[in-house]
Amino acid sequence: MAIRYHDNPFGKHKPGGPKGRVVIVEDGCKGCGFCVEYCPNDVLVLSSRYNVKGYHPPEVVHPDKCVNCGFCRMICPEFAIYTVAIEPETV
Amino acid sequence: MDGDHACCEGALAAGCRFVAGYPITPSTAVVERFARRIPRVGGVFIQMEDELASSIAIQGAVWAGKKAMTVTSGPGYSLMMEHIGLAVMTECPCVFVNVQRGGPSTGLPTLPGQADMMQARWGSHGDYEIIALCPDSPQECFDFMIDAFNLSEQYRVPVMFMMDECIGHMIEKVTIPEADKIDVTPRNYTKLPPDQYLPFKPAENMVPEMVKAGDGYRIHVTGLTHDYRGYPVMSADCQEELVHRLVNKINRNEEKIRHIIATDIEDADVVVIAYGITARVAVDAIALARKQGVKVGLLRLVVVWPFPEAVIRDLANKGKALVMAEMNYGQIYYEVERCAQGKVPVLLAGHGGGDVHKTEAIAEKIVEANKCLS
Amino acid sequence: MSVIDELQQAVKNSPRQSPGDEHPMSNFLRMDRIPHIWCPTCGIGTTVNCFAQALERCSIPLDDVAVVSGIGCTGRVAGYVKTDSFHTTHGRAIPFATGLRLGNPKLKVVVFSGDGDLFSIGGNHFNHAARRNLDMTVICVNNFNYAMTGGQVAPTSPTDSVLTTSPYGNFETPFNLPFLAESVGATFVARWTALHIHRVTESMIKALMKPGFSFIEIIAPCPTIFERKNKFGDGLDRLKFYHDNSEIIHGAPTKDVDIGLRNKIIVGEFVDIERPTFIESMNAYLKRRLGSDYDIYEG
Numbered sequence: 001m002a003i004r005y006h007d008n009p010f011g012k013h014k015p016g017g018p019k020g021r022v023v024i025v026e027d028g029c030k031g032c033g034f035c036v037e038y039c040p041n042d043v044l045v046l047s048s049r050y051n052v053k054g055y056h057p058p059e060v061v062h063p064d065k066c067v068n069c070g071f072c073r074m075i076c077p078e079f080a081i082y083t084v085a086i087e088p089e090t091v
Numbered sequence: 092m093d094g095d096h097a098c099c100e101g102a103l104a105a106g107c108r109f110v111a112g113y114p115i116t117p118s119t120a121v122v123e124r125f126a127r128r129i130p131r132v133g134g135v136f137i138q139m140e141d142e143l144a145s146s147i148a149i150q151g152a153v154w155a156g157k158k159a160m161t162v163t164s165g166p167g168y169s170l171m172m173e174h175i176g177l178a179v180m181t182e183c184p185c186v187f188v189n190v191q192r193g194g195p196s197t198g199l200p201t202l203p204g205q206a207d208m209m210q211a212r213w214g215s216h217g218d219y220e221i222i223a224l225c226p227d228s229p230q231e232c233f234d235f236m237i238d239a240f241n242l243s244e245q246y247r248v249p250v251m252f253m254m255d256e257c258i259g260h261m262i263e264k265v266t267i268p269e270a271d272k273i274d275v276t277p278r279n280y281t282k283l284p285p286d287q288y289l290p291f292k293p294a295e296n297m298v299p300e301m302v303k304a305g306d307g308y309r310i311h312v313t314g315l316t317h318d319y320r321g322y323p324v325m326s327a328d329c330q331e332e333l334v335h336r337l338v339n340k341i342n343r344n345e346e347k348i349r350h351i352i353a354t355d356i357e358d359a360d361v362v363v364i365a366y367g368i369t370a371r372v373a374v375d376a377i378a379l380a381r382k383q384g385v386k387v388g389l390l391r392l393v394v395v396w397p398f399p400e401a402v403i404r405d406l407a408n409k410g411k412a413l414v415m416a417e418m419n420y421g422q423i424y425y426e427v428e429r430c431a432q433g434k435v436p437v438l439l440a441g442h443g444g445g446d447v448h449k450t451e452a453i454a455e456k457i458v459e460a461n462k463c464l465s
Numbered sequence: 466m467s468v469i470d471e472l473q474q475a476v477k478n479s480p481r482q483s484p485g486d487e488h489p490m491s492n493f494l495r496m497d498r499i500p501h502i503w504c505p506t507c508g509i510g511t512t513v514n515c516f517a518q519a520l521e522r523c524s525i526p527l528d529d530v531a532v533v534s535g536i537g538c539t540g541r542v543a544g545y546v547k548t549d550s551f552h553t554t555h556g557r558a559i560p561f562a563t564g565l566r567l568g569n570p571k572l573k574v575v576v577f578s579g580d581g582d583l584f585s586i587g588g589n590h591f592n593h594a595a596r597r598n599l600d601m602t603v604i605c606v607n608n609f610n611y612a613m614t615g616g617q618v619a620p621t622s623p624t625d626s627v628l629t630t631s632p633y634g635n636f637e638t639p640f641n642l643p644f645l646a647e648s649v650g651a652t653f654v655a656r657w658t659a660l661h662i663h664r665v666t667e668s669m670i671k672a673l674m675k676p677g678f679s680f681i682e683i684i685a686p687c688p689t690i691f692e693r694k695n696k697f698g699d700g701l702d703r704l705k706f707y708h709d710n711s712e713i714i715h716g717a718p719t720k721d722v723d724i725g726l727r728n729k730i731i732v733g734e735f736v737d738i739e740r741p742t743f744i745e746s747m748n749a750y751l752k753r754r755l756g757s758d759y760d761i762y763e764g
Binding site: 111139141149150151155156157159173177308309310311313314322323 | 495498528544547548551552553554568569592747751758764
């Protein structure tokens with residue numbers, strides 16, 4: 001039998017998972033697409049804009065899906081993207 | 092004590108506590124003595140896999156805060172050239188001892204030579220200045236080894252200690268003074284805090300202050316052309332500023348570094364110029380020539396590089412004929428000739444190495460030089 | 466204002482970076498030197514991220530870390546990390562690190578360099594440092610070629626790889642680095658690709674904490690040369706290749722982990738053994754032989 005999750009168990013809000021905000025150092029990007037490809041929650045896409053070096057930097061399309069896992073920061077060879085934790089009360 | 096052993100003791104007295112070496116005749120006795128002695132005084136000796144490794148391991152130890160040296164001969168010295176360049180570029184104070192033997196290539200492993208003098212000066216690629224000392228006795232191996240370390244600390248430059256097989260294997264009495272009578276220059280560490288310190292910003296004497304790894308300064312040291320921060324800068328301007336300073340911190344202090352020993356040159360018509368073991372042979376040759384009525388003196392170069400140009404110019408201006416005695420076919424000879432500017436005859440008493448000069452050979456040149464004058 | 470200055474200014478003023486968000490790497494990287502010189506989709510930057518993460522997770526103070534590099538693309542790592550960092554001559558990072566470590570055994574010495582630097586020109590030094598079990602971590606970013614000089618064949622280039630000095634394909638047999646490292650005495654040997662960022666970080670932590678000579682090979686894309694010349698696409702395609710073709714076998718016999726041009730890549734932690742380090746052996750032997758004449762060496 002499937003476990004049923006309640007939105008409001010015991011009348012309380014379900015505690016949210018970690019949330020993050022993506023910071024993109026846009027002009028440091030060389031458009032490799034690693035972050036876009038490997039973001040586990042598909043938060044990012046490559047934008048159609050150009051940065052100062054002529055690359056397409058990523059842009060955030062699903063900010064709410066970011067869980068601050070930091071994978072984008074780790075895989076970015078340019079040190080041009082990172083995530084910042086959003087404190088739960090500000091969600 | 093022989094010269095090799097005295098060289099080791101001199102280094103220990105100067106505060107050297109890290110030695111990396113690779114055995115090579117005729118310098119092996121130096122590393123052997125270090126292997127025995129240095130663990131007893133709180134230092135480390137490591138026999139590396141080759142001279143390339145030895146010559147850079149010492150630089151690692153210097154940046155870790157040790158005084159360090161390596162020792163080699165002929166072919167090993169050729170292998171070390173790259174890291175002499177690195178030590179110049181990164182201003183790493185260290186000492187390279189070369190117990191010279193006959194060359195080129197494997198040459199004469201057990202017999203003397205003095206043909207590495209220009210290699211010491213120009214062996215690594217690029218433009219630079221180093222300091223080179225030539226002892227002529229085991230006692231001087233001890234004394235001048237301390238000078239070599241002191242000069243390297245003062246100017247942050249690799250110092251070449253150019254012995255030869257004869258000096259290395261010569262056994263003579265060596266007097267070792269009390270430790271408190273030995274003048275040792277400590278490393279000039281900066282007093283600035285990390286946020287104000289620039290690792291390659293020259294102080295007034297054109298030499299930057301040093302730090303060591305692990306002190307929180309988080310410096311970057313590179314063999315690339317670099318700015319005051321130590322960061323690589325690929326530009327002609329930066330190259331000009333850096334190399335100009337590397338060259339001039341030695342050249343402009345030539346007078347302070349200068350170490351010559353002049354004997355009877357005031358009234359002399361002919362001056363013999365020599366260094367290392369050849370200077371000792373020249374003493375006999377001079378006695379021989381004086382018996383034949385030639386007024387001759389000796390100018391012994393202890394510091395060969397930077398070359399004491401002004402001294403030679405002065406001798407030439409005074410009209411003294413010059414005889415350069417060295418165990419090669421003319422290396423320092425051309426420096427002397429250049430400084431003499433054609434004003435006086437300059438003769439070479441040279442040979443290819445393998446044995447010290449015959450006294451008569453130098454004496455003949457003295458007489459010949461005297462004839463040229465008249 | 467030079468082009469680089471302009472770029473740095475632009476990066477600083479990047480509209481997407483809100484003020485007050487300090488770059489999480491700013492304590493670890495020399496931010497005044499970023500952007501770095503590595504090509505787009507090159508994997509070296511990723512390995513630097515892993516290294517930063519590993520240092521942070523082991524709580525090693527950055528003041529106690531020294532990074533030594535040789536020459537080449539990976540050799541530039543020393544220039545970007547904000548620790549005491551030394552960019553030495555070609556192939557000689559390990560002997561420099563030897564002196565540094567022996568000069569001050571309190572330092573955590575890490576050699577960060579490329580395959581050509583460490584195993585071609587510097588091969589002998591690697592062997593001897595591992596044999597002596599000198600206390601250092603060697604991180605080798607293996608991109609299978611000499612990238613800085615324009616893509617020449619390296620001792621790690623797989624057989625058949627086309628490079629500028631193997632225009633008809635490489636007919637030599639490449640080194641199997643984990644096998645080499647194990648046979649010369651490394652106490653910890655791991656191999657990962659630039660995609661395995663968490664695994665790389667974990668292995669780095671183990672290597673950093675382990676006394677003795679530890680070695681990590683990280684296979685990284687070189688999109689400009691190796692990947693282009695051998696028709697692997699760009700760095701992203703190559704990461705996908707790693708994803709599909711790497712197999713994790715911890716403890717695999719290292720003789721079986723050689724790399725073919727388009728074959729499966731075996732990754733994992735292969736060796737983890739205990740041996741007395743150089744300084745431990747030195748202290749034990751000399752104390753035994755010299756007794757009270759010898760003080761235990763601590764720098």
